[in-house]
Amino acid sequence: MRILNQNDENFKAEFSKLTHRSDMDMSEVTPLVLSIINEVKHNKNEALISQISRFDKWEPKSASELEISQNEMKNAYENLESSLKDALNLAFKRIKNYHELNAPKTWLSTDELGNTLGAKFTPVDRAGLYIPGGKAAYPSSLLMNAVPAIVANVGEIVVCTPAVGGAVNALLLAAMHLCGIKKAYKIGGASAIGAMAYGTQTIPKVDVITGPGNIYVATAKKLVFGDVNIDMIAGPSEIGIIADESANARHIAIDLLSQAEHDELASSFLITPSQNFAKSVASFVQSELQTLPRSQIASQSIKNKGAIIVAKNLDECVSLMNDLAVEHLELAFDDAQNYVQKIKHAGAIFIGHYTPEAMGDYLAGPNHTLPTGGSAKFYSPLGVENFMKKSSIIGLTQSGFNALADACVALANAEGLHAHARSVTARVNKA
Amino acid sequence: MRILNQNDENFKAEFSKLTHRSDMDMSEVTPLVLSIINEVKHNKNEALISQISRFDKWEPKSASELEISQNEMKNAYENLESSLKDALNLAFKRIKNYHELNAPKTWLSTDELGNTLGAKFTPVDRAGLYIPGGKAAYPSSLLMNAVPAIVANVGEIVVCTPAVGGAVNALLLAAMHLCGIKKAYKIGGASAIGAMAYGTQTIPKVDVITGPGNIYVATAKKLVFGDVNIDMIAGPSEIGIIADESANARHIAIDLLSQAEHDELASSFLITPSQNFAKSVASFVQSELQTLPRSQIASQSIKNKGAIIVAKNLDECVSLMNDLAVEHLELAFDDAQNYVQKIKHAGAIFIGHYTPEAMGDYLAGPNHTLPTGGSAKFYSPLGVENFMKKSSIIGLTQSGFNALADACVALANAEGLHAHARSVTARVNKA
Numbered sequence: 001m002r003i004l005n006q007n008d009e010n011f012k013a014e015f016s017k018l019t020h021r022s023d024m025d026m027s028e029v030t031p032l033v034l035s036i037i038n039e040v041k042h043n044k045n046e047a048l049i050s051q052i053s054r055f056d057k058w059e060p061k062s063a064s065e066l067e068i069s070q071n072e073m074k075n076a077y078e079n080l081e082s083s084l085k086d087a088l089n090l091a092f093k094r095i096k097n098y099h100e101l102n103a104p105k106t107w108l109s110t111d112e113l114g115n116t117l118g119a120k121f122t123p124v125d126r127a128g129l130y131i132p133g134g135k136a137a138y139p140s141s142l143l144m145n146a147v148p149a150i151v152a153n154v155g156e157i158v159v160c161t162p163a164v165g166g167a168v169n170a171l172l173l174a175a176m177h178l179c180g181i182k183k184a185y186k187i188g189g190a191s192a193i194g195a196m197a198y199g200t201q202t203i204p205k206v207d208v209i210t211g212p213g214n215i216y217v218a219t220a221k222k223l224v225f226g227d228v229n230i231d232m233i234a235g236p237s238e239i240g241i242i243a244d245e246s247a248n249a250r251h252i253a254i255d256l257l258s259q260a261e262h263d264e265l266a267s268s269f270l271i272t273p274s275q276n277f278a279k280s281v282a283s284f285v286q287s288e289l290q291t292l293p294r295s296q297i298a299s300q301s302i303k304n305k306g307a308i309i310v311a312k313n314l315d316e317c318v319s320l321m322n323d324l325a326v327e328h329l330e331l332a333f334d335d336a337q338n339y340v341q342k343i344k345h346a347g348a349i350f351i352g353h354y355t356p357e358a359m360g361d362y363l364a365g366p367n368h369t370l371p372t373g374g375s376a377k378f379y380s381p382l383g384v385e386n387f388m389k390k391s392s393i394i395g396l397t398q399s400g401f402n403a404l405a406d407a408c409v410a411l412a413n414a415e416g417l418h419a420h421a422r423s424v425t426a427r428v429n430k431a
Numbered sequence: 432m433r434i435l436n437q438n439d440e441n442f443k444a445e446f447s448k449l450t451h452r453s454d455m456d457m458s459e460v461t462p463l464v465l466s467i468i469n470e471v472k473h474n475k476n477e478a479l480i481s482q483i484s485r486f487d488k489w490e491p492k493s494a495s496e497l498e499i500s501q502n503e504m505k506n507a508y509e510n511l512e513s514s515l516k517d518a519l520n521l522a523f524k525r526i527k528n529y530h531e532l533n534a535p536k537t538w539l540s541t542d543e544l545g546n547t548l549g550a551k552f553t554p555v556d557r558a559g560l561y562i563p564g565g566k567a568a569y570p571s572s573l574l575m576n577a578v579p580a581i582v583a584n585v586g587e588i589v590v591c592t593p594a595v596g597g598a599v600n601a602l603l604l605a606a607m608h609l610c611g612i613k614k615a616y617k618i619g620g621a622s623a624i625g626a627m628a629y630g631t632q633t634i635p636k637v638d639v640i641t642g643p644g645n646i647y648v649a650t651a652k653k654l655v656f657g658d659v660n661i662d663m664i665a666g667p668s669e670i671g672i673i674a675d676e677s678a679n680a681r682h683i684a685i686d687l688l689s690q691a692e693h694d695e696l697a698s699s700f701l702i703t704p705s706q707n708f709a710k711s712v713a714s715f716v717q718s719e720l721q722t723l724p725r726s727q728i729a730s731q732s733i734k735n736k737g738a739i740i741v742a743k744n745l746d747e748c749v750s751l752m753n754d755l756a757v758e759h760l761e762l763a764f765d766d767a768q769n770y771v772q773k774i775k776h777a778g779a780i781f782i783g784h785y786t787p788e789a790m791g792d793y794l795a796g797p798n799h800t801l802p803t804g805g806s807a808k809f810y811s812p813l814g815v816e817n818f819m820k821k822s823s824i825i826g827l828t829q830s831g832f833n834a835l836a837d838a839c840v841a842l843a844n845a846e847g848l849h850a851h852a853r854s855v856t857a858r859v860n861k862a
Contacts, residue, residue, distance in 0.1 A: 026657075084845055087838035098548055101540055109532055116782070117529055117796050122775050124809050138846055171845055207809040222657055226455075226649075226664035229809035233657035251857050258850040293849045329822075336826075343822065344553050351547070351826035354858060358851040359827060362842045363835060365548050366823035378555055378638040378660035380821035390811035391760075391774065392797035395767075395782035396790060404794060407518035411793045414515055414602055415569055418724045419689040420789040426682050427785060 001256075001282045003308045005275075006316060018307060019323055021267055022373025024235045026219045033190045033219045040194035045201045051191040058166035060186075063202040068159075068168060068176070068184040076173035084171070088139070091363035092178055095143055098365030099151045103384040108393060113400035118393035125155040126204060127387050128196030128228075130211035133162040133188060137169030140361060144368045144382065145211050146179040152387035157181055158196060158206055162188020189213075193220035197228050210382060212369065231382050235373040236265035236305075239357055240326035240346070242317045242339075243270060245277050247332040247353060253284030255330060255356050260301035261294040267305040269324060271317040278308045318342045325376040328357045345376045402428060432687075432713045434739045436706070437747060449738060450754055452698055453804025455666045457650045464621045464650045471625035476632045482622040489597035491617075494633040499590075499599060499607070499615040507604035515602070519570065522794035523609055526574055529796030530582045534815040539824065544831035549824040556586040557635060558818050559627030559659075561642035564593040564619060568600030571792060575799045575813065576642050577610040583818035588612060589627060589637055593619020620644075624651035628659045641817060643800065662813050666804040667696035667736075670788055671757035671777070673748045673770075674701060676708050678763040678784060684715030686761060686787050691732035692725040698736040700755060702748040709739045749773045756807040759788045776807045833859060 004014055039047040045063040052066075053059045060066060077085070108118035129145040132138065142159070149157050159176060161168060163186035176184055185203055187195060193213075199205030209221060210231035221230045239259035243252050256268040272278050285302060289295045311317045318339055321329060325345035333339075336351045343349055347370030348360055361368045371379035396404070405428045412420035435445050470478040476494040483497075484490045491497060508516070539549035560576040563569065573590070580588050590607060592599060594617035607615055616634055618626060624644075630636030640652060641662040652661045670690035674683050687699040703709050716733060720726045742748045749770055752760060756776035764770075767782045774780055778801030779791055792799045802810035827835070836859045843851035 024657075083837070083841050087841040087845075090835075090838045091842060094542075097542070101538070101548075102550055107532070111525075111528070111796070115795070117532075119533055119797075119812075120771070120774070120780070125775070140842060140846065218657075222653075225656060226457075226653055226806075229806075248857075251854065254850055254854045254857055258848070258854045261848060261850045288850070288853070292853075293847070298850065340551070340824065343551070344556075345820075346822045348823035348825060349551070351824070354829050354832035355825055355827045356854040356858065358843055358848075358854045359832070359835060359839055360823070360825050361851060362839050364546070364825045364827065365542070366550075366825055370823075371820075375657075375660075376820065376822070378820055381550075381823050383821070385816075389776075389802075389807065389809055390814070391777045391807070392779035392791070392801075392812050393771065393782070394779060394786055394791050394795045394797055396786045396795065398785050401785035401790070404521075404790060406514070407521045408790055408793050410515050410518040411522060411571060412789055414518075415571065416724070417689070417692060417789075419685055419692045419719075419729065420792060422719070422723075423682065423685045423689045423787040423789045426679075426685055427787065 001285045001302050001306050001308055003278050003282060003310065005310045006312060015320070018269065019374060021305070022235055022375070024215060024218070024373065026215065026222065029215055029219050033216055034223060036190040037194035037220060037223060040191055040200065041198045048187055048191055048195060048200060052187065055189060056162055056164050058163065066185045066187055066202060068173070068186060073173045073177035073181065076170045077177035079170070080174050088175060088178055091140070091143055092147065094363050094365045095147045096151060099148045099384050103151055104388055113403050114397045115400035116393065116395035120391045120393055121388045122391065123152045123154045123388050124207040126158060126206040127154045128158045128160065128206035128209045130192055130209060130213055130217060131159060131161040131172065132213050133164060133169065137172045139171040139175035140368065141212060142172055142175040142179060146181065148367065148382060148384045149387045150179065152384045154387050156183065156204070158204060159184040160187050160192035160196060162186070190216045190220035193217060193224060197224035208387060210369070210386060231369065231386050232371055232375065232379045234371065236267065237262045238267035238326050238372055239328045239330065240269045240271065240321050240324055241330040241332055242314070242321055243272050243277065243332040244314065245274050246334040249277060249280035250284045252332060253281045253288055256285060256302070256306065257288055257292060257298050258356070258358055259328070260298040260306060261292065264297055264300040265305060266301045268302060269306070269326065270308045271311055271320050272308070273311055273313050273317060275310050278310050282308055314339065325374045327370045327372045327376060328360065330355065330357060347371045347376045347381055432716045432733050432737050432739055434709050434713060434741060436741045437743060446751070449700065450805060452736070453666055453806070455646060455649070455804065457646065457653065460646055460650050464647055465654060467621040468625035468651060468654060471622055471631065472629045479618055479622055479626060479631060483618065486620060487593055487595050489594065497616045497618055497633060499604070499617060504604045504608035504612065507601045508608035510601070511605050519606060519609055522571070522574055523578065525794050525796045526578045527582060530579045530815050534582055535819055544834050545828045546831035547824065547826035551822045551824055552819045553822065554583045554585045554819050555638040557589060557637040558585045559589045559591065559637035559640040561623055561640060561644055561648060562590060562592040562603065563644050564595060564600065568603045570602040570606035571799065572643060573603060573606040573610060577612065579798065579813060579815045580818045581610065583815045585818050587614065587635070589635060590615040591618050591623035591627060621647045621651035624648060624655060628655035639818060641800070641813060662800065662817050663802055663806065663810045665802065667698065668693045669698035669757050669803055670759040670761065671700045671702065671752050671755055672761040672763055673745070673752055674703050674708065674763040675745065676705050677765040680708060680711035681715045683763060684712045684719055687716060687733070687737065688719055688723060688729050689787070689789055690759070691729040691737060692723065695728055695731040696736065697732045699733060700738050700740065700757065702740045702742055702751050704742055704744050704748060706741050709741050713739055745770065756805045758801045758803045758807060759791065761786065761788060778802050778807045778812055
């Protein structure tokens with residue numbers, strides 16, 4: 001794993017490449033994705049069936065074959081070995097507890113004129129969760145997307161997941177049962193996003209689409225944004241770790257690899273004030289790779305997208321990490337708690353020697369759907385608020401209205417909006 | 432103004448047209464907007480200058496002419512007549528008070544295992560506000576976009592506004608002074624959105640772009656979404672009013688016109704349980720139009736996009752209004768307070784006989800940037816949260832970590848992510 005030093009002559013140029021790691025070029029896939037979505041929009045179920053034959057290696061005879069039954073989910077859940085069933089339940093409970101703390105709440109207040117002002121939060125009628133299948137199936141993604149929708153009290157939750165060869169991963173089915181999913185469909189990629197955005201005879205139109213996916217899914221979500229809401233546009237996963245010699249170098253190496261094993265395009269960064277620690281971690285990365293089942297993916301990722309940076313001190317580490325604005329940020333040093341305040345941009349912050357990122361991926365409680373590629377500078381983790389929306393509340397009393405009338409009329413007239421002004425003066429005259 | 436009755440044979444078909452009022456077709460303008468943005472991305476200032484000559488009827492000699500100076504803003508403010516200055520100040524204060532109540536707050540909690548969980552809210556480094564010019568200049572839009580950014584404590588606020596013929600509206604300049612804007616530029620349309628999304632030699636790249644605009648601006652915002660965050664994609668403005676005979680029919684007619692005067696494409700709806708009230712409002716709409724300066728725009732809007740609907744009772748009015756999911760919703764009947772709970776979808780809810788929409792447009796306090804075209808089903812009003820982002824916080828204690836370790840390992844192994852599992856087992860062994 002390459003080691004850069006903040007003092008190196010070419011450091012700025014190299015570091016700049018790391019901050020610009022996200023340039024996901026959607027323009028190449030946009031025409032294909034647009035044509036898939038338009039097909040679904042116009043030919044609905046028929047388009048879905050033909051697209052499944054094209055992309056998913058199975059041929060549904062009718063649209064009813066896309067439906068995943070409650071029984072399939074229940075059987076999968078009941079057939080889980082008990083330790084896994086317990087683990088899923090623990091994860092569900094912890095994620096639910098956290099998201100309940102984080103749910104937006106309706107509030108009302110009264111101003112000094114006696115007027116009522118506030119905000120009312122209501123769930124969306126229908127949410128669509130996209131859960132990738134293919135190479136790997138991630139039941140944890142289902143939990144992380146479904147639980148905030150459940151906490152938001154969404155009217156109806158719809159799940160789409162690709163079933164390559166027609167089969168859905170048993171653990172994913174079990175997680176659907178645990179989450180009480182009533183509507184789930186075997187459809188993936190841009191087809192699924194189009195179906196949930198515009199509806200077909202079988203799949204209902206939703207208001208919000210969330211969930212991870214490859215570049216086709218990300219592009220499709222961007223294209224339907226505006227007709228529905230979406231959570232964010234996410235790219236490959238990434239970790240940034242700030243650690244010093246108070247950390248265990250082997251642990252940090254494994255944490256870097258836990259990101260790298262996701263995807264050849266995943267990024268893993270360590271920033272440390274210690275040259276020795278940097279070397280030690282780099283050496284553990286090599287040795288741990290030897291015995292890792294997904295070592296091919298992980299070694300590609302480490303080689304092409306990974307970096308260890310040696311910085312002057314912890315404050316410099318923080319400053320560089322803020323520039324990177326990573327998805328997962330581990331602060332693995334003794335005094336970590338005192339540095340949280342200095343972190344400006346990160347999807348999730350993992351504090352101390354006993355908080356490896358994997359805990360957040362599964363069951364610490366916070367959501368694992370996080371902004372990638374530097375977008376932690378402006379996006380937030382998925383939350384209950386993604387499945388709700390706000391209505392402002394304004395209720396003026398007659399006296400409160402009168403006290404504000406002149407100013408309102410002055411502003412409306414200044415903007416040349418005379419009916420606006422008249423809607424106020426008419427009521428003053430009556431008062 | 433046409434009157435539909437819920438009992439009419441063709442009501443469902445007519446009403447369905449009203450619910451599908453939003454179909455903004457961006458596909459036609461997308462190629463032009465994309466080319467403008469790409470020009471700005473690659474040729475920066477040079478592209479801006481050439482685009483201004485093309486679209487804005489003035490020819491800046493250099494990019495420095497795009498900058499609006501602090502002096503221009505200050506002079507405009509000082510030259511305001513005092514009643515208008517007071518009105519702007521009152522609006523600023525009330526908007527600020529409301530948004531402070533509505534700002535997201537960092538929180539931490541401790542779970543039953545002693546682990547720390549929470550969410551940290553931080554402002555974005557830089558926000559870009561787009562304020563339309565052209566036909567009308569709306570200083571209120573500047574207040575409504577700048578104040579939540581100010582409350583969020585955004586590092587730097589950038590404003591772009593078109594200066595047709597080179598001049599910026601004095602009231603808008605005055606509002607910039609009041610909001611303490613330091614960086615403002617005379618540039619509009621898709622050019623401005625591209626400049627703020629990618630940066631030029633003169634205009635800094637921002638993290639979030641908010642603000643209203645025509646279809647070119649809306650399309651540009653959609654295209655840059657992902658590289659920056661945006662507030663929402665908004666179309667023409669709209670009002671929905673539920674009123675019965677307890678309301679003053681002339682006031683309601685004026686409220687409908689206050690929406691209609693914005694734009695020929697604006698929509699104004701009244702839903703009432705009373706046929707008589709419906710007729711009376713329709714007749715006041717005609718008479719008030721006679722003396723309205725913007726009667727041409729308003730009458731087009733009322734004729735093509737307006738409707739009065741007579742429904743069976745107030746509950747039916749609410750149900751139809753939920754289907755319309757309007758931007759501004761007035762509940763103008765005696766018992767309005769008790770119906771707020773039943774409203775599922777609306778950008779802002781105006782309660783009672785003394786809360787005309789105009790009050791919300793200027794100075795009630797809540798934001799006037801609201802979801803349009805039915806998107807209140809999934810979008811929220813602009814708020815402080817649009818200028819901040821969340822980082823999840825996870826800090827496990829050694830014992831808290833140990834208690835969760837087995838479940839985490841079980842889930843990671845089930846997903847085939849062995850480095851994830853190892854990052855946990857390695858720490859357990861050490862413990």
